[in-house]
Structures are given as structure tokens and as C-alpha cells.
Amino acid sequence: MTVEVYKFTCIICPLSCDIEVEVENGEIKEIKGYTCPRGKEWAIEEITNPKRVVMSVIKVKNGNMPTVSVKTTKPIPKTKIPELMKLLAEIEVEAPIKVGQIILENPLGLDTKIVATREVEKV
Amino acid sequence: MNSTILQYDVVVIGGGPAGLAAAVKAKEYGLNVLLLDENDYLGGILPQCIHPGFGIHYFREELTGPEFSHRFMQRVKDLKIDYFVKARVLEIKNYSDLEKIVVFTSPEGAFEVWTKAIIYATGARERHAFEIGIVGDRVAGIYTAGEAQTLMDIYGVMPGKEVVIVGSGDVGLIMARRFALEGAKVKAVIELMPYPGGLARNVMILRDFSIPLYLSHKVVEVRGKKRVEKVKVMKVDENLREIPGTEFWIKCDTMIISAGLIPQVKLLTGIGVEIDPATGGPVVNDLLETTVPGIFVAGNSLLINDLVDYVAEQGELAAYGAKLFIENGGIPAEKWIKLEKGNNIRLAVPHYLSGKRDVYIYARVKKPMENVVLNFPEIDKKIRLPVVRPAEMLRIRLRKEEIAKAKDKITMEVIQQ
Numbered sequence: 001m002t003v004e005v006y007k008f009t010c011i012i013c014p015l016s017c018d019i020e021v022e023v024e025n026g027e028i029k030e031i032k033g034y035t036c037p038r039g040k041e042w043a044i045e046e047i048t049n050p051k052r053v054v055m056s057v058i059k060v061k062n063g064n065m066p067t068v069s070v071k072t073t074k075p076i077p078k079t080k081i082p083e084l085m086k087l088l089a090e091i092e093v094e095a096p097i098k099v100g101q102i103i104l105e106n107p108l109g110l111d112t113k114i115v116a117t118r119e120v121e122k123v
Numbered sequence: 124m125n126s127t128i129l130q131y132d133v134v135v136i137g138g139g140p141a142g143l144a145a146a147v148k149a150k151e152y153g154l155n156v157l158l159l160d161e162n163d164y165l166g167g168i169l170p171q172c173i174h175p176g177f178g179i180h181y182f183r184e185e186l187t188g189p190e191f192s193h194r195f196m197q198r199v200k201d202l203k204i205d206y207f208v209k210a211r212v213l214e215i216k217n218y219s220d221l222e223k224i225v226v227f228t229s230p231e232g233a234f235e236v237w238t239k240a241i242i243y244a245t246g247a248r249e250r251h252a253f254e255i256g257i258v259g260d261r262v263a264g265i266y267t268a269g270e271a272q273t274l275m276d277i278y279g280v281m282p283g284k285e286v287v288i289v290g291s292g293d294v295g296l297i298m299a300r301r302f303a304l305e306g307a308k309v310k311a312v313i314e315l316m317p318y319p320g321g322l323a324r325n326v327m328i329l330r331d332f333s334i335p336l337y338l339s340h341k342v343v344e345v346r347g348k349k350r351v352e353k354v355k356v357m358k359v360d361e362n363l364r365e366i367p368g369t370e371f372w373i374k375c376d377t378m379i380i381s382a383g384l385i386p387q388v389k390l391l392t393g394i395g396v397e398i399d400p401a402t403g404g405p406v407v408n409d410l411l412e413t414t415v416p417g418i419f420v421a422g423n424s425l426l427i428n429d430l431v432d433y434v435a436e437q438g439e440l441a442a443y444g445a446k447l448f449i450e451n452g453g454i455p456a457e458k459w460i461k462l463e464k465g466n467n468i469r470l471a472v473p474h475y476l477s478g479k480r481d482v483y484i485y486a487r488v489k490k491p492m493e494n495v496v497l498n499f500p501e502i503d504k505k506i507r508l509p510v511v512r513p514a515e516m517l518r519i520r521l522r523k524e525e526i527a528k529a530k531d532k533i534t535m536e537v538i539q540q
Binding site for chain 1: 164174187191275276278306324326331
């Protein structure tokens with residue numbers, strides 16, 4: 001029988017609760033330190049399938065800025081991040097670009113969108 | 124040189140989040156506003172802060188930096204606020220209380236603006252390698268965190284492959300993640316203090332990417348021929364003195380300095396604005412007016428904030444101050460109540476309270492403490508807090524009725540429960 005205790009800081013909101021999760025034989029036994037249900041849910045996911053929102057920049061042609069900043073609309077599994085970053089490094093988009101504009105739909109079959117977070121005007 | 128004369132009610136200097144919020148609010152109050160920024164685009168540093176975490180308080184949703192600034196820039200456009208980018212303010216003159224002059228140049232020419240009030244929102248500058256005692260070769264590959272961020276997130280240029288980050292504040296940690304995400308090897312984050320400098324949620328980045336954090340360590344030397352090749356790290360004792368014999372070298376091609384920010388107040392000191400040595404920013408009253416009447420200050424040029432939401436809040440308060448100042452020909456207060464720093468309070472802003480309005484106190488502690496009471500003895504106010512940390516700014520609301528109970532001062536102190 002193996003008992004492992006994972007300690008981490010919740011990143012759901014700036015309250016930054018210190019959460020402790022006790023895992024016994026791969027099963028979650030106890031969760032301590034959270035102050036809201038979102039925190040508890042996040043702690044469970046952090047053990048079973050950690051996810052992150054990913055942000056980067058993409059090259060832009062004919063824009064007033066050489067890049068546009070982008071983000072995933074939903075957190076994606078941590079293990080998929082390097083692959084997604086490679087994909088984002090390869091693509092180039094054409095100005096003008098609006099905030100919220102979809103750059104990629106379901107990249108790598110992940111259930112998320114890549115959207116622009118900066119406005120780039122055409123020059 | 125012939126300069127064009129302009130006339131406004133308020134000139135806002137700085138187009139970052141504090142200046143944008145101030146300009147928008149002032150315009151909504153019906154004031155005639157001019158916004159000036161020296162960069163090529165509005166938004167300050169926000170367009171390059173591509174990570175999420177902005178606007179949780181202000182917009183009640185989590186935005187990235189570019190998205191946060193975009194919302195304000197949309198308001199600037201909708202309200203048809205006059206602005207100049209690439210505008211360099213050379214001088215501020217305090218001709219009289221209601222007659223101030225802002226001298227600036229831009230690609231459009233030289234200008235002299237006559238204004239009743241000024242909102243100063245120029246942000247902060249980063250401390251550089253020479254300020255934190257790093258000696259050695261002057262080689263390529265040394266950047267401040269903000270410079271590296273501009274290169275990567277505005278220009279799409281990778282500054283290096285093997286990186287050592289000096290300082291574990293939020294900016295340093297966020298850049299550690301950015302480098303790691305882009306495929307660079309972040310070899311270490313070096314922190315002088317015995318605890319991490321950033322918000323707890325950003326410290327988690329280190330775990331995400333298995334980046335070693337050296338607490339109570341400092342980089343003392345950098346070596347290389349044309350580019351950085353290695354940096355020398357030493358352990359420090361509790362008085363932050365280097366411990367001989369603890370030195371080791373880390374091989375890297377890039378050193379990122381993230382060693383704190385300093386409010387930009389250069390133009391203000393020239394006209395006699397009093398500076399608080401604890402914040403590095405001006406001494407202000409509860410409308411964020413400096414010791415020169417009619418000059419207001421907000422954002423990181425007031426004090427270094429950790430949330431942009433508070434920066435925008437300060438911008439709006441400064442705009443309200445400017446409105447009251449213009450309406451009344453000055454800020455009336457029969458007496459000012461001084462906010463004094465007590466036990467474990469490193470800084471507290473604003474410095475003077477009128478008791479005529481509610482006020483948010485922004486403060487930082489000197490050292491971390493658990494199970495504490497934030498105590499205001501003169502007005503009988505106590506706030507229990509589970510923990511206080513230097514990295515997390517305290518924002519405490521005092522009601523006007525509470526403030527009015529004090530005679531001439533209110534002390535703010537942290538005491539053990």
C-alpha cells in the first residue's frame with residue numbers, strides 16, 4: 001500500500017489556497033485546504049489530468065505588429081503542450097486580425113480553439 | 124523652435140492601464156482630456172503580457188494583458204479621446220495651481236499644452252544588472268525580463284536557449300514559463316530572499332516545468348567572450364551577505380534580470396513633488412494628489428502593484444481627484460490625517476486621509492507572518508488575516524466614518540494573533 005501526499009497552490013483565483021491531496025494506491029483519499037468547490041475540483045483534476053491554458057504568439061504578415069498574441073479558449077492537457085507549441089510556431093496569419101478572432105479550430109483534435117488576443121492592423 | 128499651443132482640462136501622461144483608465148474616466152466626467160504616450164502604441168506593457176490573469180476584479184473575468192488593454196483602448200476610441208503616441212514629454216511646469224504646462228515632442232511636432240490638472244501615470248522601470256551587484260563581462264545575452272518579453276511577444280524573436288533568471292518575482296516566473304514553453308532550457312531561477320518573490324500561483328510554474336529555484340542565493344558574476352557563457356552563483360546568509368566558499372557556476376547563454384521595478388518619477392521630482400523613500404513614488408492624499416496641487420499620480424509610478432485591476436482603480440480615482448480639483452479650484456480638506464506605518468508595514472499609500480471619503484489603503488509587509496491581525500489602534504479597527512506576504516499587496520478599505528474618528532494620525536500595524 002502506497003500513500004502519497006501532493007501539495008500545491010491552487011491557481012484558480014488569486015486567493016492561492018494551499019491544497020493537500022492524499023492519494024492511496026492511485027485513488028484520492030483526502031483533499032484538504034481548499035476554500036471553494038472550484039478549488040476542490042481543480043485539485044482532483046490536477047492529480048488525474050492536469051490542464052493548462054496555453055498562450056503564445058503567431059507570426060503575422062502585413063501587420064502593424066510582427067506577431068499576434070493567442071490563447072487556447074479552454075485548458076488543454078499538460079502533456080499536449082509541447083506539440084501544440086510546435087504547431088503554433090509553424091503557422092503564419094495575414095493582417096488585419098481582431099481580438100477574439102479564431103485562428104485554429106480544434107488543433108491536434110484538442111477540444112479548444114486558438115483565438116487572437118491582440119488587434120493587428122493591416123499596413 | 125516654434126511649438127503649437129494646446130489647451131486641455133487634464134493631461135494624462137502615460138498610456139498604460141493607469142493612464143487609459145484615468146483618461147476614460149476623466150472624459151466620462153465631461154473633462155477635456157489629452158492622453159500622451161511615448162511608445163509606438165497605447166497599452167503600456169500590457170500588449171506584451173500575453174499570459175492570462177488580468178482583470179479578475181475589474182472585469183470579473185480572466186483576460187490576457189492584450190485583451191485587458193484592448194477593452195480600454197476601445198473606450199478611448201468610442202469616447203473620441205485625443206491622444207498622441209510616440210510623444211516624449213520633456214518638461215512639466217507648474218505655473219500656478221490651475222495653470223500647468225506640459226511640453227512634449229512627437230513626429231507631428233513640438234507642443235506646449237496648457238492644462239488645469241495633470242495625471243501622471245508613467246509606470247515603472249526595471250532594475251538592471253548593474254544595480255544588483257553583478258560584475259563581469261559586458262557581453263550579449265543579458266536582458267531585463269521586460270526586454271526579453273518585448274522581443275518574444277511583440278517581435279517574435281527568441282533571446283536565448285539556455286537561460287538563468289535572476290529574481291523570482293511574478294515577472295521573472297512568468298518569463299521562466301514563457302522561455303520553457305518556447306523550448307528554451309531554463310536552468311535556474313535565483314532568488315536573493317529566503318522565500319519566493321511572486322504570487323503563489325506563479326511559483327507553481329516552477330513545478331510545472333521542473334525548474335530549480337535557489338532561495339537565499341545571488342548571481343555575483345557573469346562571464347563570456349561575445350555572449351554570456353556562464354554565471355557565478357553564491358549563497359547568502361540571513362543578512363544577505365555572500366557566504367565564501369559556496370560559489371558555483373551555471374552554464375548558460377542568457378541571463379534575465381527580474382530584480383524589481385522602480386516608479387518613474389523623474390519629471391515630478393524636477394518640480395518639487397515629495398517622494399516617499401518606501402514606495403519610490405510620490406507622497407499622496409486620498410485622491411492621489413501629490414504635494415504639488417493639481418498633479419495626480421496612479422499605477423506603478425505611484426507604487427509597484429501586483430494586480431492591473433488596482434492600477435486601473437487608481438487611474439479612475441486620480442481622474443475623480445482631477446475633477447474635484449478643477450470644480451473647486453483645489454482639493455479642500457480642513458485637516459489631513461496621516462497614515463503611519465507600524466510594526467511589519469513596509470509601505471502604505473495614500474499617505475494622507477481626509478475623512479471625507481472612503482479610501483483603499485494599498486500596503487506591503489516587510490516579512491511573511493501567519494495568523495495575524497491588521498490593527499488600526501486609533502480607530503479601533505482590527506482585521507484578521509491567515510497570512511501576510513511581502514509579495515502580496517494588501518488592499519484595505521477604510522470608511523470615512525472610521526477615518527474621521529482619528530485626531531491627526533492612523534497607525535497601521537501587523538500584530539501576532
